[in-house]
Every structure is written in structure tokens, then in C-alpha cells.
Amino acid sequence: MSAAEFHAQESAGGQPISLSRVEKSFGKLNVLGNFNLEIPAGQFLAVVGRSGGGKSTLMRLIAGLDTASSGHVGIGGRKVERLHPSVRLLFQEARLVPWQRVIENVGIARGPNWQKTARRTLADVGLDGRENDWPTVLSGGQRQRVALARALVSAPQILLLDEPFGALDALTRIEMHRLLERLWTERGFTTVLITHDVAEAVALADRVVVLREGAIALDIDIDLDRPRQELADPRAVDLQRQILEAV
């Protein structure tokens, strides 16, 4: 079963993202130039590259946190002009509000019946029973789980991840990978993962794009079976080598 068939069953599903002839410059510095990228609905895309290669800029453009200097950024066929309600963002830091309990952080936007939904989503990321804890007592992995629950509570159609697991230890990171892969398989949101960890990209994504100096240096499909067993597959090692050469 392909990923697209898998996701057709889900109600929330994903939205396609399209960038065409996008330019973005900060003053004289040109971060992205004549940039084109099509991301089909429900795809798990990983963007790999060195620091300063334009990865975060790309993500902020899709999220609507920044606007392109020229060109078109679209979600589901409509131009992105401001923050899109069905796009959720996971930052490098969990960015939990320290004076709100875990459940209040997950239901940060409140809305009808938020406590019930927040409780259910927390259970889904493996944090049932921690609803009334303060964020300061949680470990790094737990904090990112809360952040993940906060992103998923509103059933987003696009999830953007900006190196959210970079600060975690190796074992916690693998746990988070399994969790993210499961949630993505169940819910089918379009995912863009920014990372500089090639192994992480190959372990999670359908497709890896390597960004170098604001342009795509490699665009490769990762056609490995899911759920993926990290480091077990010799094909994964070969793919990692190919990506590393392009970075």
C-alpha cells in the first residue's frame, strides 16, 4: 500500500504545498533564488542542508511567518499570505508556556471542548497522566511530546518541523521518530521536516531534498518499507551516502 492510499482513509488528510519561482532576500543577502518545489498532499518531505542554506527560511515562508520577496507560495492551491490555520509548526525548542500546565499548553488556543481533545492527544503521544504537570519538570523528550500534542490537537493538514529533535539524546530521538512516523501514518498530514541529520531524514521521509546555497542540489525518493527499522536496511545506508555527497 502506498502512502497516498494509506492516507485516503483519514478524514483530516494533508494539503499540497507549492512554491514557484520564489525569491527571498534579507537586504543584499539572497537566501532563496528562483526556487521551485512541489510537495504533494500527505507526503513526508525532509529538507537537509548545512546551516545558512535556506532551510529555516523555506519553512517560515510555508508557515506564513515570512513573505517571499517575489514568486508564489501556495497551500492547497491558494496563496499563503498570513498564518494558515491548518499549518502547525514544531520549533527547535519546545516553546512551552512555563506558567501553564501541560494540558493548558496543549489546548493553548482553547476552543470548544479543548480539555477533552487535549487529554486524548496527550494520551496519543504517550503522556497520559501528565496533564497537570508543570512544563519545567518534564524532560527534553517529554517537552517535545507536549509540543507535538499541541501541534496535533487541532488536526492540522500540514506539519512543519524545524529540527525538533536536534537537542535530544540518541535513544529519545529514535523514540520520537517512531512516534512521529506512527502519527503521520495514522493522520496523513503533509510533513516538512527540516534537519541536518541525514540518518533522520532517511529514517522518516518519503522524499529528501538537499538545499545548498538556496537551491535544490538533490531531490531523491526514499522508497523503503514502513514502519522503518533504523540502520537495519542496507539500502538506507546507500541512500544516506548519496545524500551526504550532495550536502
Next chain:
Amino acid sequence: MAETSVAGYAAGGTRRPNLKGLWTALAPWAFPIALLVVWEIAARSGLVTARLMPAPTTIAATFWRSLLDGTLLVHTLASTERALIGLAIGGGLGFVAGVVNGLWKPAETLLDSTLQMVRNIPHLALIPLVILWFGIGETAKIFLVSIGVFFPIYINTFYGVRTIDPQLVEMASVYGLDRKALIRRIILPGALPSILVGLRYALGFMWLTLIVAETISATSGIGYMTMNAREFLQTDMVLLGIIVYALLGKLADVATRAIEKRVLVWHPAYQVKPGDGQ
């Protein structure tokens, strides 16, 4: 002596914390109590003139007498009322100004430099002017207290609002919080630790201003009570007034600490860690 300490070690975690706890509880009182004893002896033996420095027991008797005939209560209530009204007015204005200037750049541009200029005028220097304006009635004293508490609250509220983590504000906007929710759930609670620091400073200024204002022009209050006692050379009453001020100041500080402990439960500095006991 050596044996007890060895026994203390042997008993392990149960006895030693108790002894240590007792010591921490009593140690701060050792010096004041010693001072009182020396003072009592000096006053009784005639080493210091009782008229200038009455013995602690004399002051205690004065305290008891003025408590029974109600004068102490009347004056304390008068002072406290002024203090609280002044705090509510000046603190309220300082809080609002701090939030508005912290959130809204045009207001800051317009007001902050003026406020910083006025802040550097010692507010007690305004006393002659205040007497000319308001006479020696209640308004004059409440006005002075309001000015005294305005600035510490204003500056700390402004600072607290300004130093909110911009990453949290960005997160809140990505997650669809409107401006009202942003202020109520992110900005004000985040500024609260700083606002409470401002409140503690303000309480100090509140009593200070009141003491001075009441000694200059009043017909009631602790300040009036002590100035009146001075006229009749009742040194014990003067000292009693000073002690009451000290106690009121301490009370205000204890109250703020209690508030801090209650509203900053989320803060790592105020959390009871597992294993800390009670």
C-alpha cells in the same frame, strides 16, 4: 560534645536535619534578643538616660497601655488606610502605564522619557508644593504615597512586559491566539515575577513616604502619634511608633512573599522538589 555529634551522624538523615532546622529557625533571632537584653540592663542601671532611651520593658508597657485604650489601633488603622489607598491609586496607574508602554511603541515614545525625567525628582521634595496644593488633608498624603509607589511598579511592569520571550509570542501567534488571549495568557503571567518585585519595592516606598508625610502634617496616624509624643517628651511612645512601622513593613513583605509563592507555583524557584520534605 564530640559524642553527641557522632551520635547525630549515626542517626543519619533523621536527627541532623532537625537540629539544623532548629538552628536556622532560631539563629536570626539571636542578635536582636541579645541586643534587647543589653539595652534593658543599660537602661535599668542608669547607663543611658531613661528619658532618652527607655527600657524595652517600658516600651512594652506603653504598647500594652495604648493597645488597651485604643489609640494605637486608631492611628495604625489611619496610616494603613492611607497606605493602601495610595498603593491602589499609584500602583494601579503604574501597572496600567507599564503594560501600555510595554506593549505599544507609540505610547512608550510619547510617555517614557517624560516619566523617566519625573522619576528622578525625589518625590518627598514635592511636600511643600503638595501642601500648597492640597493643604494638610488626606489628599496630600495619599497623593505623595501614590507618587512614591507609582515608579517602582511602572518600571518593573514595563520591564516585565518587554522581556517576554519573543519565541513564546511567535509560538502563540502561530497557534492562533488573538491579542486579548496573548496578553492574558502569555504576556501578563510572564511579566508577573517582575511586577511582584516592583510591588515589594513599592511597599517600602509606601511606608517611607507615609512616615514623612505624617510627621509633617497630620492629625492622625502613626507619624502623628510619634510627633505628638515628642512634644511631651514621651520617648517610649516615639520608639513604639518606630517599632510599629517596622512591623507593618515586615507584614507587607510577608504578604508579598505569600502572594509570590501562590502565583508563581509554576516557577522552578518556587517549586517544592521531591525529597525536599515539607
